[in-house]
Amino acid sequence: MTAPKRIGKQTVAFANPPVIIGRATVVGPKEGKGPLKDYYDLIAEDPYFNADTWEKAEYKFFEKAVQLAVEKANLTMDDLNYFLAGDLTNQIISATFTARGVPVPYLGLYGACSTMYEGLALGAMLVDGGFADYVLAGVSSHYSTAERQFRFPTEQGVQRNLSSQWTVTGSAALVLAAQGQGPKVTHATVGKIVDLGVTDNTDMGAAMAPAAFDTIKQHLEDTGREPDYYDLIVTGDLARIGHRLVQALAEKQGLDLSKNYTDCGLLVYDPSQDVHAGGSGCACSGVVTAGFLLQEMEAGRYQRILGLGTGALHSPISSQQGESVPGIAHAVAIEL
């Protein structure tokens, strides 16, 4: 067994890069009309997905994504060593209720919308460290559970701020393996909290952008890579405002992110879909990564991607108490 290489301050270069051998995405009807519609495994006709509450619907999406990912990896649930999962609902009930159907050791994660990449980074460590042959990592989010929990119930018809983002309804699941065919997780840079004091909880892109930039910069420093080493650098859900802020921060510090930097929150919807600043939610980076990015890697269009999950780690009660919104971003390099 070879030891992982810890490089720089925050980065791990995996000795035996874990392979993504299975991936699945299940989305709602709005996402299914978006520009990436051909990349999803299943598009639900109705955001209720045959459940009688939004919360139950959310975990139906999650259950389906998990089943498909494990099937597509040619495994059964019993082959898995760990299930790492999280979502945005209070006490991450979507992840937990999904875990009732995954009869293996379960580790609940909370990184807000960064959770897909928190799971990928930790999952890759468990595989590379010799603790697992197969790790399933998954996330979900749902527009209607997120709106009523973090903002206003949709029934109330409150006008949405133009800086606000649209939570992606859906779920993504990935299977990491010690061996196999597929794109590999070569590096992980777990992020630190960056909190510049943003208190506007309808402008999450601005709250998360400094953390995203901090992790991108740290990853490049730690690995000695230039931005153009990657075909794409993709943040999770900064959307229009946050994406622009990251570019501005990069420009200020002499890093050229003008050519190959995009954001899942910009890719997931078409501007005509009236989502204001763009997409967000755990499933935003989840379905864009597990759907679009990995499929295009498998097809050979991209060789090297730096993906980042970005999270705004506040709660309604912390906002009511005047607290700012701490941001975080975890980066994972995926290479062929």
Next chain:
Amino acid sequence: MTAPKRIGKQTVAFANPPVIIGRATVVGPKEGKGPLKDYYDLIAEDPYFNADTWEKAEYKFFEKAVQLAVEKANLTMDDLNYFLAGDLTNQIISATFTARGVPVPYLGLYGACSTMYEGLALGAMLVDGGFADYVLAGVSSHYSTAERQFRFPTEQGVQRNLSSQWTVTGSAALVLAAQGQGPKVTHATVGKIVDLGVTDNTDMGAAMAPAAFDTIKQHLEDTGREPDYYDLIVTGDLARIGHRLVQALAEKQGLDLSKNYTDCGLLVYDPSQDVHAGGSGCACSGVVTAGFLLQEMEAGRYQRILGLGTGALHSPISSQQGESVPGIAHAVAIEL
């Protein structure tokens, strides 16, 4: 580098067992009058801890515990490679706000009251896997934040069910290291979800007991150890009802847990403190482990302990929607 040994279905035997080189506990006044009062590092005189809301108070406890644990390990925050943390508040804001003062890679966890042991198990894997020299793992809980979030605001004066438990106000933090002096984490058995359909959210002990027993049994099977290998087997917060249920389940399956099995929720308060079934919360297993158990190990009274964090993974909204309460338990063997 030696590979970790995966034994049986769910257990890891660490090749280089991580050492607990620092530990700290900060508790509220009620806990400070309990039977373990001499084991805590700091007892706050007031559960508000000089903050103006319960939520802000909770993270003051957490910040203090983290500072003390790092100091007691003779480290500075910058020496840490990862901070693994969680708590019971929605979106784990206590952990996140504490992480603002810990300038290192942060991974948020949610395992309800099992989180201290989720952090210990994962932290030990990160150290043993070669990903970290030092991992800080911590949790907090607060009676008043938990009551108003999960049940009723305390101001309302709602009568508490006799099966209900009292959430421990406090925080615990542990520093795991690749080398050093102290008790070692030799094994980890990460638990699966066990959900037997309990829907009474005032009886968490009953909801968690089957998961606790499942993990104890699996750990013993995987390691080939008998219950009496351990000086103590200690669950996290099953309290009076759950503790009895685990004993009953063990008896039924021919495992003798009558001599050395106890629960942190029974140890943390005196029955005269009117806590009904006993203690609970992330800080329950946290402060009993980081205070009492590890101090008694260091003093030589115990050589081998099997500790389990136990979690009830529900939310108020899932209970309102008629869902049952999934239970989980993660076991960690700590040996001299």
